[in-house]
Amino acid sequence: MSSFALVGNPNTGKTSLFNTLTTSYEYVGNWAGVTVEKKIGDLKEGGGQLVDLPGIYSLHPLSKDERVATQYLIEETPSALINIVDASQLERNLALSIQLLEYGRPIILGLNMMDVAKSRGIHVDIQKLQEQLGVPVIPLIARTGKGSSEILSTLKDFGAVDSPVLTLDYGAAEEAITDIEKMLTSIPNLPNHRWVALQLLAQNPVILQALSSQIDMAEVDAISNRCEAKLLQAGYISSLPEWIRSVRAGFIEKLCHTVLDRSTQKPHNLTERLDAILTHRYLGIPIFLVFMFLLFKVTFDWIGNPLSDLLDGFISGPVSDGINNALDAVGASSFTHALIVDGIVAGVGGVLVFIPQIFVLFFIISFVEDSGYMARVSLLMDSLMEAVGLNGKAFIPFIIGFGCNVPAVMSARSIEQPKDRLLTTLLIPLMSCSARLPVYALFAGVFFQSHQALVVLSMYVLGIAMALLLCKLFSSYLLKNEANVFIVELPPYRLPQGRSLMRGTWEKGKGFLRKAGTLILGGSVLIWFLSYTGPGGFGVEMDDSFLAKIGGLLATLLAPLGFGTWQAGASLLTGFLAKEIVVSTMNIIYHVPNMEGLQGQIALSFTPLQAYSFMAFVLLYTPCLATVGVIRKETSSWRWTVFSIGYALILAYLISLIIYQGGRLLGFS
Amino acid sequence: MNQSTPLLSLQPGATGSIYAIHDMNPILRRRLYDLGVHEGSVVSMKQRGPFGGPVTLECNGQLLGIRVKEARGIEVSVC
Numbered sequence: 001m002s003s004f005a006l007v008g009n010p011n012t013g014k015t016s017l018f019n020t021l022t023t024s025y026e027y028v029g030n031w032a033g034v035t036v037e038k039k040i041g042d043l044k045e046g047g048g049q050l051v052d053l054p055g056i057y058s059l060h061p062l063s064k065d066e067r068v069a070t071q072y073l074i075e076e077t078p079s080a081l082i083n084i085v086d087a088s089q090l091e092r093n094l095a096l097s098i099q100l101l102e103y104g105r106p107i108i109l110g111l112n113m114m115d116v117a118k119s120r121g122i123h124v125d126i127q128k129l130q131e132q133l134g135v136p137v138i139p140l141i142a143r144t145g146k147g148s149s150e151i152l153s154t155l156k157d158f159g160a161v162d163s164p165v166l167t168l169d170y171g172a173a174e175e176a177i178t179d180i181e182k183m184l185t186s187i188p189n190l191p192n193h194r195w196v197a198l199q200l201l202a203q204n205p206v207i208l209q210a211l212s213s214q215i216d217m218a219e220v221d222a223i224s225n226r227c228e229a230k231l232l233q234a235g236y237i238s239s240l241p242e243w244i245r246s247v248r249a250g251f252i253e254k255l256c257h258t259v260l261d262r263s264t265q266k267p268h269n270l271t272e273r274l275d276a277i278l279t280h281r282y283l284g285i286p287i288f289l290v291f292m293f294l295l296f297k298v299t300f301d302w303i304g305n306p307l308s309d310l311l312d313g314f315i316s317g318p319v320s321d322g323i324n325n326a327l328d329a330v331g332a333s334s335f336t337h338a339l340i341v342d343g344i345v346a347g348v349g350g351v352l353v354f355i356p357q358i359f360v361l362f363f364i365i366s367f368v369e370d371s372g373y374m375a376r377v378s379l380l381m382d383s384l385m386e387a388v389g390l391n392g393k394a395f396i397p398f399i400i401g402f403g404c405n406v407p408a409v410m411s412a413r414s415i416e417q418p419k420d421r422l423l424t425t426l427l428i429p430l431m432s433c434s435a436r437l438p439v440y441a442l443f444a445g446v447f448f449q450s451h452q453a454l455v456v457l458s459m460y461v462l463g464i465a466m467a468l469l470l471c472k473l474f475s476s477y478l479l480k481n482e483a484n485v486f487i488v489e490l491p492p493y494r495l496p497q498g499r500s501l502m503r504g505t506w507e508k509g510k511g512f513l514r515k516a517g518t519l520i521l522g523g524s525v526l527i528w529f530l531s532y533t534g535p536g537g538f539g540v541e542m543d544d545s546f547l548a549k550i551g552g553l554l555a556t557l558l559a560p561l562g563f564g565t566w567q568a569g570a571s572l573l574t575g576f577l578a579k580e581i582v583v584s585t586m587n588i589i590y591h592v593p594n595m596e597g598l599q600g601q602i603a604l605s606f607t608p609l610q611a612y613s614f615m616a617f618v619l620l621y622t623p624c625l626a627t628v629g630v631i632r633k634e635t636s637s638w639r640w641t642v643f644s645i646g647y648a649l650i651l652a653y654l655i656s657l658i659i660y661q662g663g664r665l666l667g668f669s
Numbered sequence: 670m671n672q673s674t675p676l677l678s679l680q681p682g683a684t685g686s687i688y689a690i691h692d693m694n695p696i697l698r699r700r701l702y703d704l705g706v707h708e709g710s711v712v713s714m715k716q717r718g719p720f721g722g723p724v725t726l727e728c729n730g731q732l733l734g735i736r737v738k739e740a741r742g743i744e745v746s747v748c
């Protein structure tokens with residue numbers, strides 16, 4: 001089967017094009033680096049497979065996700081490449097295109113953002129561009145899908161023909177290129193040799209690594225040293241990699257001169273006017289904080305909670321009654337009855353009622369990503385992040401972490417420096433993800449009814465404050481990083497489209513639903529079973545169950561924190577699977593039919609101070625199972641993975657201790 | 670003859686062409702190059718960030734932010 005690869009600069013509309021070309025769809029975002037792993041989809045009309053590679057500026061990688069793309073090109077042989085370029089940023093985008101054209105596989109240039117270019121008064125002569133580069137150039141508006149059928153039909157009758165390879169004249173470096181090409185002749189399965197030679201001479205680390213065992217690197221060094229000496233003699237002071245870049249830049253400049261007409265170019269009016277306010281020296285940060293506050297208001301008070309109450313009424317009313325009646329009708333045994341009603345309905349239903357809050361939160365995060373505001377947030381936060389030893393870019397994974405820590409850890413890949421990346425990865429679990437929300441919503445709803453949004457917000461702030469504090473600590477003592485750098489691209493603001501917002505929300509939220517159907521379902525059954533059985537056999541009293549015994553072991557340990565009951569111990573233990581299971585477990589333990597019932601039970605078992613301490617503990621105590629898995633994968637180190645659990649446990653214990661004991665000293669209860 | 674001045678001395682909205690880049694972290698320098706910011710390219714100063722935070726620059730219609738301490742190494746000649 002044919003496979004095609006989609007390559008281009010970050011934020012040029014790759015994901016959007018991928019979505020219109022394939023039958024499956026992906027996640028779209030308006031900040032550099034949303035595609036963090038290579039993604040594969042089936043082309044419409046059955047034309048083969050399409051691989052969406054992470055956005056890159058050149059084949060010479062600086063960050064981990066950029067490596068993925070170069071690695072793909074050297075290890076696999078795509079039938080053809082689709083290079084998507086931003087028509088309103090042609091010059092910058094072509095730097096990558098040149099390297100792809102040299103790669104020697106058939107290639108289509110997808111000229112995207114034609115609408116943006118047009119509205120900014122930039123005219124691209126497609127005919128001329130096509131002639132100069134010798135490959136098909138197809139104008140696109142990926143956002144609306146315009147041009148995608150042309151791409152599909154061009155791909156169809158492609159493949160077989162070998163398109164001409166672009167050959168630039170590298171002047172003084174030509175001899176070195178020929179020498180290296182000679183060394184490559186004996187190696188099988190290499191892409192175009194001239195391309196490999198150029199990448200080697202340009203010191204591309206991925207290519208150097210891939211070939212290090214197959215050719216004599218000392219010889220390569222000797223060749224490039226000879227060449228640099230020659231360059232020096234000819235009066236160029238630049239190094240060989242710089243020389244190669246400058247030859248390409250010269251070609252692009254000439255090309256743009258003939259194909260681009262910028263005579264009517266207009267500035268980004270809207271973006272400039274918005275930036276003047278949103279990234280204002282003094283107003284920028286307050287606006288961001290107000291925005292965050294509104295986010296919580298909307299998620300809880302204004303939209304989320306009312307919907308959640310409706311859903312709760314529906315699940316505890318018609319749904320439960322229906323299930324009860326059905327079980328009675330088929331004459332289910334009391335065991336089955338208890339399993340389904342007290343285990344599954346209570347456990348899964350208890351979590352499902354929080355769907356509205358979680359989807360509203362994901363919707364707002366998608367909006368922020370798509371609009372272009374996310375990149376501004378990293379700009380605003382850079383000073384703060386620099387003070388604690390990171391850079392503003394790390395703030396983006398933090399915000400994504402509010403939705404779910406798993407994609408947040410993956411998105412940390414776009415951070416250039418390995419130490420910054422590790423630090424960010426380790427701290428993401430302190431960002432309060434949506435799975436912790438059910439716990440806050442439950443407790444805040446019982447004890448802090450009039451200030452619900454504020455109390456929940458305080459949990460998020462606590463998480464961020466701890467992350468900043470530990471960041472300072474870790475970066476000063478544990479992971480001393482050399483000068484950290486910061487650079488962020490600020491894409492023009494765009495009004496997010498309804499369709500892509502819906503997709504983004506669904507993509508993120510469906511993980512929650514899937515979890516409810518798998519992990520939480522399984523966990524609920526297990527927890528119910530442990531609560532139903534005990535040393536005394538089946539159907540024991542809850543207090544004599546295995547669950548009570550297990551939870552009891554933790555109770556003494558947790559007593560100084562204010563929640564030394566076996567119920568709290570058991571819920572926290574099971575909460576490691578996924579934090580929303582804390583609520584499922586409580587539903588099962590307290591044996592209540594709906595949220596109101598559970599709230600009543602909780603009101604009896606906790607005081608407000610204990611509840612607050614419990615919430616803080618749930619926030620901090622350990623990354624959930626899925627997050628631990630992804631931390632292990634991204635850091636490739638068990639040591640750091642164990643560290644991420646260990647520090648979180650200690651931190652949670654300390655903070656809850658301070659909250660509870662300190663609160664008591666101050667006279668709260 | 671144009672005089673070269675530090676980029677940071679430009680008023681918001683002013684434009685200059687890059688004359689030299691001194692003492693810059695190599696990673697940052699590469700990334701700037703990728704974004705089309707190098708000797709000879711025309712940049713304009715857009716905005717100063719909050720609390721001595723990053724400055725916003727524009728180059729070829731692309732907006733980008735870098736830290737003040739790094740921007741200090743950039744010299745421009747005002748057109």
Ligand SMILES: Nc1nc2c(ncn2[C@@H]2O[C@H](COP(=O)(O)OP(=O)(O)O)[C@@H](O)[C@H]2O)c(=O)[nH]1
Pocket residue numbers: 009010011012013014015016017027028029030031032033034035055112113114115116140141142143144370371494497500
């Ligand atoms: N106006 C306009 N916006 C587009 C076009 N293609 C993509 N976008 C928007 O550009 C942003 C980035 O797109 P995305 O597909 O995530 O780019 P990627 O980072 O390269 O994968 C999103 O907000 C898209 O809606 C287009 O042709 N015209």
